[in-house]
Structures are given as structure tokens and as C-alpha cells.
Amino acid sequence: MQDQFDLDYTRHEDVRTVVETMMTARRTHRNRMHAYFKKFPSKEAALLKPHPDTTEEQWKELCDLFTSEAFMKRSEQNKKNRSKLTVNHAAGSRSFQRTRACMKNQESGNINPAELYKKNYTNKDGIWTSEGAREIYERMDAFQRKCDLEGKTYTEIEVYSEILGKKSGYVRGLGRAVKPPPSSTLTTQSSDLQHQLAKARDEIEAMRAAREKDLQEFAKKQAEMEATLRDHREEQRVEQERIRLEQEERMKREQERMRIEHEERIQLEQERMRKEQERLRAEISKELEKKMSSVMEKKMSDMSKRLFSQFGGSKR
Structure with a gap:
């Protein structure tokens, strides 16, 4: 639970919410065990095949509880009370608070009350659990449109209180963990919210202008x-x-x-x-x-020698 919500165990409201959530989980578990028990023709037959999520000892205690006179009397009375209901939710074992947290806008933190109601009272195919549930949704949607036209702010608690009325100690349609505000404070809260909204709009506009400049x-x-x-x-x-x-x-x-x-x-x-x-x-x-030159000299010498030989020899 701490992974999904910021809890402060010093606050009475947070402690009460945790306790009621745990009690709801316990009732859901017990109802699941009872549905399994009713599949058997007798207590003895049921004891022979304990539920897979329990021990034999735990299953025996549950079987004793389911066959006790007080439990059977209370179960019969609850069955009669449920038969008188004109509007039944389709949330199953999921708590209204869990659905409420899942549908909260991550940026603004706001919730559309009519759409929250529609989520809890239509099945996975979008079919209403009853005509009465559809009429309540239309009244919520019309109330929200009227507030929007008049410039009025609203919360899911105020819308649910206005359309479904108040139950002692809690708001109808939102679970026992949500307490209705005193009637005298609604107008003051609405005025404060309008003032805060106007201030927030001015801040957003200033931030937008600064961002545009940047x-x-x-x-x-x-x-x-x-x-x-x-x-x-x-x-x-x-x-x-x-x-x-x-x-x-x-x-x-x-x-x-x-x-x-x-x-x-x-x-x-x-x-x-x-x-x-x-x-x-x-x-x-x-x-x-x-x-x-050498050749010529030699030739000249040879020639001279021959001439000398010829002419000199003839004189003698």
C-alpha cells in the first residue's frame, strides 16, 4: 500500500483507512473461501478438499464458521439486504479507493467524478449494472456541466454528496474511508478553491510567458x-x-x-x-x-738509302 499512497501513521485518518482496507481485504478473502465452500454438498465433503490457499487447520476453522448458526443467519440477512439494492457496483474485489487513485490525473491530481462512478458501475464491456446506475451517472454529468458553465469548482466528494446524499460517517459511492466535509465548510472550500485556481492560473500564465521569453x-x-x-x-x-x-x-x-x-x-x-x-x-x-710523320721520315730515309745506294754504287 505504501508503494501507491503516501501514508502517515501518526494521522488518525490514515490509520483508519489502512484498518478499513485490511478489513475489506479480509472480508473479500472470506467471501472467496465461502464461495468455494458452497460448491460442496456438505461440510464433510468440503473438509476432504481444503482450498489451495489455506492449510487444513485454517480450512477446518472456516468450515466451522460457515456452518455456524450465527454465520448462516447473518448470511441469509445479507442476502435479503442485497436483493433490495437497486444499484450494484462492478468493481469486484477492487476497493473504490483503489479505483479512485488509479483514475487521478497525474499532473493536476483531479478526478472526474462522473467517470469515476461509471468505472465502478459498468462492466468490462461498458454495460451498466442497472438502469438506476446509468441515471445516477447522467445526473452527475449534468451537475458537473452546470458547475463548469457557472465557473464553479467541485471535487468528487462534493459531487457524490450532492447526487447520492450522505451516509453517516462516509460518502456514498466512495467507500467508508472517505468522510464527508461539514456542510458549512463546502461554500468556504469552494471559494478557497476558486481563489487557489485563479492564483494557479496566474502562476501558470506567468510561467508560460517566462517560458515563451526563454x-x-x-x-x-x-x-x-x-x-x-x-x-x-x-x-x-x-x-x-x-x-x-x-x-x-x-x-x-x-x-x-x-x-x-x-x-x-x-x-x-x-x-x-x-x-x-x-x-x-x-x-x-x-x-x-x-x-x-714517322712513316714519312722512315720512307724518306729508306728512299734516301736506296737513292744513295743506287747512285753511290754507280760512281764507283
């Missing part, structure tokens, strides 16, 4: 950031383009320098080879001249 400032800052980002991207693009052009120009200059150096090396090599060829040609020419 959104506008955020949108402005976002636009400025986007513009700055665009400028930064453009600067990056320009810088990258400049770097690319510089690199291309540097590469062109480097290629031109390498081409010129290559051509100069080729020219130097060609000049060196030309000079080397001229040197070799000159050396070859000199060598040929020497050889030719």
Missing part, C-alpha cells in the same frame, strides 16, 4: 550560433582554398625549377661531351700526325 532568447542565440558557424565554415573554406592554391603554385614553381635544372644538367653534360670529343679528336689528330 524560448525566444534561445531561438535568437541559436540563430546567432548558426550564423557564427556558417561564417566559420566559410572562413575555413576560403582558407582551405587559399592553401590549395598556394600548394598548386608551389608545386608548379618546383616543377619548373626541376625542369630548368634538368635542362641545365643536360646542356652541361652535352657541353662536356662535346669538349671531350674535341679533345679526343685533337689527340687522335696529333697521334695520326706523329705516326704519319
Whole structure:
């Protein structure tokens, strides 16, 4: 229960609610056991097959209770009382308080009284348990619409008290844990609620205006950031383009320098080879001249010798 409700056990109302909830759970369990007991033709037959959720000792105590004169008399009287009811709920074992908590708006904490009543008095297919229940729902819905048109606030306790009337100590249709407020305080509470509602509306409006202002400032800052980002991207693009052009120009200059150096090396090599060829040609020419001179000298010497031999020999 503490997982679903904020309970303060120092408050009498919270303690009473817990006790009544536990008593309801006990009655529900006992009714379930009684329904199982009635399936058997006799107490002896029931004792032979205890309910799965009980021990044999617990089941024997329950069987003794169900066959006691006081229980049977009270059960018969309750049956007669239920037969007189014109409106029956369809909530089953779920308490009205549990349904009430589940239907509470998580943001506002409000409950639609008519829809709460409809939840408890229609089955899972949305069919009313009786025509009387449907008529009560329509009266509640009409009462709420009237209050809305007149600008009046209301709670489920006030609506239920107005339409269903009050029972001593609790509000009809909401369970015994909900106590009706004193009649003299309803008008005061309604006025206080209207004042609180107006104050809440003003606060909400102020919060909405502040939020709108924050959104506008955020949108402005976002636009400025986007513009700055665009400028930064453009600067990056320009810088990258400049770097690319510089690199291309540097590469062109480097290629031109390498081409010129290559051509100069080729020219130097060609000049060196030309000079080397001229040197070799000159050396070859000199060598040929020497050889030719030597050959000529030898021939001249040989010729002189032959002439001398011829002419000198004939004189003798």
C-alpha cells in the first residue's frame, strides 16, 4: 500500500483507512473461501478438499464458521439486504479507493467524478449494472456541466454528496474511508478553491510567458550560433582554398625549377661531351700526325738509302 499512497501513521485518518482496507481485504478473502465452500454438498465433503490457499487447520476453522448458526443467519440477512439494492457496483474485489487513485490525473491530481462512478458501475464491456446506475451517472454529468458553465469548482466528494446524499460517517459511492466535509465548510472550500485556481492560473500564465521569453532568447542565440558557424565554415573554406592554391603554385614553381635544372644538367653534360670529343679528336689528330710523320721520315730515309745506294754504287 505504501508503494501507491503516501501514508502517515501518526494521522488518525490514515490509520483508519489502512484498518478499513485490511478489513475489506479480509472480508473479500472470506467471501472467496465461502464461495468455494458452497460448491460442496456438505461440510464433510468440503473438509476432504481444503482450498489451495489455506492449510487444513485454517480450512477446518472456516468450515466451522460457515456452518455456524450465527454465520448462516447473518448470511441469509445479507442476502435479503442485497436483493433490495437497486444499484450494484462492478468493481469486484477492487476497493473504490483503489479505483479512485488509479483514475487521478497525474499532473493536476483531479478526478472526474462522473467517470469515476461509471468505472465502478459498468462492466468490462461498458454495460451498466442497472438502469438506476446509468441515471445516477447522467445526473452527475449534468451537475458537473452546470458547475463548469457557472465557473464553479467541485471535487468528487462534493459531487457524490450532492447526487447520492450522505451516509453517516462516509460518502456514498466512495467507500467508508472517505468522510464527508461539514456542510458549512463546502461554500468556504469552494471559494478557497476558486481563489487557489485563479492564483494557479496566474502562476501558470506567468510561467508560460517566462517560458515563451526563454524560448525566444534561445531561438535568437541559436540563430546567432548558426550564423557564427556558417561564417566559420566559410572562413575555413576560403582558407582551405587559399592553401590549395598556394600548394598548386608551389608545386608548379618546383616543377619548373626541376625542369630548368634538368635542362641545365643536360646542356652541361652535352657541353662536356662535346669538349671531350674535341679533345679526343685533337689527340687522335696529333697521334695520326706523329705516326704519319714517322712513316714519312722512315720512307724518306729508306728512299734516301736506296737513292744513295743506287747512285753511290754507280760512281764507283
